[in-house]
Amino acid sequence: MAEAPSFTDLFARVQRSAWHLEMRDGYKLTDPAFVDWQAGREIVPADRWPTWFELVSATVARGVEVKRVRVVSEPVSDYIKFEHSVTAGLNIAAGEDIRWLPRRQATSLLLPGNDHWLFDETTLLVNHFNGNGDSTGHELIEDDPDLAKQCVTAFRAAWDRAVPHAQYHPA
Structure with a gap:
């Protein structure tokens, strides 16, 4: 059995699109960058990551x-306030296109149960977390076209409804 490709390898082989759907209100709350931000220390995103x-x-x-x-x-x-504050200096500056979808506006959408990356609309990297937002691993799914199609549909629906980063002001 072949070893699953690393995250870096997945990005290296992607040809058209890498889409990420995040649905949690917190990740790794002990992250030193988050702790520093809470303490009022300056975060320079591109230097930090x-x-x-x-x-x-x-x-x-x-x-x-x-x-x-x-x-x-x-x-x-x-x-989420922390994430929003570092998004322009990291994600946007690196070339990502980020949108924010208030959960109340997602009620009528059928979204997957887990955060995931979708590469070239065919390969899923499903992220698993515990209740505190700490990663408990991931699951690579490359051979389920029906699931990939469902995730494509869900992502596009969320994307169309979401607010571009520059226009979203956390409430």
Whole structure:
């Protein structure tokens, strides 16, 4: 049995699109960057996460669209305020297109039960978390075209309804 490709490998082989759907109001609440932000320390996103910045920049430079929708509860959690505050300096600066979807506006959408990455509309990397937002691993699904199609449909519906980052002001 072959070993699953790494996240970096998945980005290296993507040809057209890498879409990320996030649906939690907090991730890894002990993250040093989040703790620093809560303490009022300045965060320079591209310096704090250079590996991510370089990975996305290189992927976008190859002509791949990298999009992310964040489904959020309002009023937003402190973690979402933190994410919003670093998004322009990291994700947008690297070339990602980010949108925010208030959860109340997602009620009529059929969304998957887990956050995931969708590569070239065919390969899913499903992210699993515990109740505190800590990662408990991931699951690579490459051989389920029906599931991939469902996730494409869900992402597009969320994307169409979501607010571009520059226009979203966390409530």
